[in-house]
Amino acid sequence: MVCRSNYKQVKNNGYQLESCTWGKQVFIPDNVVGSIEEASELHESYDYVIVTTKTHSSDKLVQDIKPVISQKTCIVLIQNGLELEVPYINQYPNNSVISVITFVGVHQVESGHLEHFLPFKMNFGNGRHSEESYLPQDLSNIANFESIIVDSEIKYVVTDQMRMVSWHKVQFNGTLAVIAVLSGGLTLQELLTTPHTRELADRAISEVQGVAKKLMGKGFPSWLPAVEVHHNQMINNPVPYKPSMLIDFEKGLPLEYESTLGNIVRIATELDYPVPICRTNYALLKQIDIKNVTKTRV
């Protein structure tokens, strides 16, 4: 496991976990290293390289992981956003790629200390897909990946509709998290129970659904939760839920929105589909992000 800011803590003590699913636990990884370079110096041959960073560093990361990618390595992307697979497919044309979209409420409240307050749900499948079709790859990696998690308490679905799933997710994280930041810092409970922000969120979500439908020719499959179900889960969450983008904002960290909101706006523009609310949120957030990060650096 590559740890950066929490390296010392995790190396020495593992992860302290307080989880709604697994209770109070300590998780000690087999090995903790401080960088990808250090991982490559172990001269192991990795079956899976799991990428779980924020997406604003993706371009660099695609290059950085080169030393740990061997012929047999399967790249697993557990990130938020649309079309994240493309640079990996281009860079590693002969490696398997698995796309994973998760719903999980977990925050690192202090270095190496994780609070996990929403059950883990995971959809995954072939990540080597283009706009129209899936590219051939060794699907045994997907079955193997499933065999690793099958006995955990993680709810998961293996699906060949990962594009649908990623659009289904960005309808929430390209709207709610953004509005939470732009409206001065709202928990999702506040956002979804305040009439004017709730209405704004639902209009924004409709825009995203419209783009997805125009792009893929159909609406979301019924096995993915409806908007109302998602909202109610957020509203009824036992603790106030701040989206991680809001937490990053409050810490003065760069915000992850190009892969979600930015891609929604770009794809909508290509399709000539109007998304004025998303476009407004995007321009405002971009400027807020620039100001916020600059302020922190000064």
Next chain:
Amino acid sequence: MVCRSNYKQVKNNGYQLESCTWGKQVFIPDNVVGSIEEASELHESYDYVIVTTKTHSSDKLVQDIKPVISQKTCIVLIQNGLELEVPYINQYPNNSVISVITFVGVHQVESGHLEHFLPFKMNFGNGRHSEESYLPQDLSNIANFESIIVDSEIKYVVTDQMRMVSWHKVQFNGTLAVIAVLSGGLTLQELLTTPHTRELADRAISEVQGVAKKLMGKGFPSWLPAVEVHHNQMINNPVPYKPSMLIDFEKGLPLEYESTLGNIVRIATELDYPVPICRTNYALLKQIDIKNVTKTRV
């Protein structure tokens, strides 16, 4: 003159003025009082009562000025927004009302100390207008009001198109000031020279122009400055220009947006004219305002 927070300073020393038009001056009002009530106790009969407050206190003010309104008093509204005249017309059906829209760059940098950095421009005329037509009133008040300012350095136009003029103004102060706040605090120069915020502003302005055109059946008359002219004036302003809404926001004061942006959205809704950007800005700003004012009061 009714002064509130700056009462002591102005009562004792007048206004210290540093003006791009009138230079360094001290202006001593004939009389300074601390409240409307105190003004009424002077038992003067006022020719003009000039209302220059922020509009978020308008409902109360319409009632509060009662003691200083006699049969001959003309009410002069120098404020930002749409349809501000309506409650005054309803409350004082026999009094003259003059609507005034000004462009003036002036900030009270400390109590009683005014910095004036953009030339004063003023359009005024019959304020007793409904959506369709002007109501009869004694127009001599308008001529008298003009005679008071005719020898000043103020550029002014007397017009029977005050509805047009007020819409022309809100196309800027219902958009630029709002975006300046929502995007984390931008001067107008920054806002208008940053591509993504400039594009957003121009799209929002187009929405307002669309509503105005649908409501009044025609575009703005050519004697009112074009958007490009306005923008260039702001960009080339010798000092960084923060909209007063941004200054209020930074001080934790309530923001003036219902009379501008709020009315744009409400009228657009009545006309079934789409204003998704204004609507988004409105919902976000409303929430920011609630949060900001609450924070200040705690």
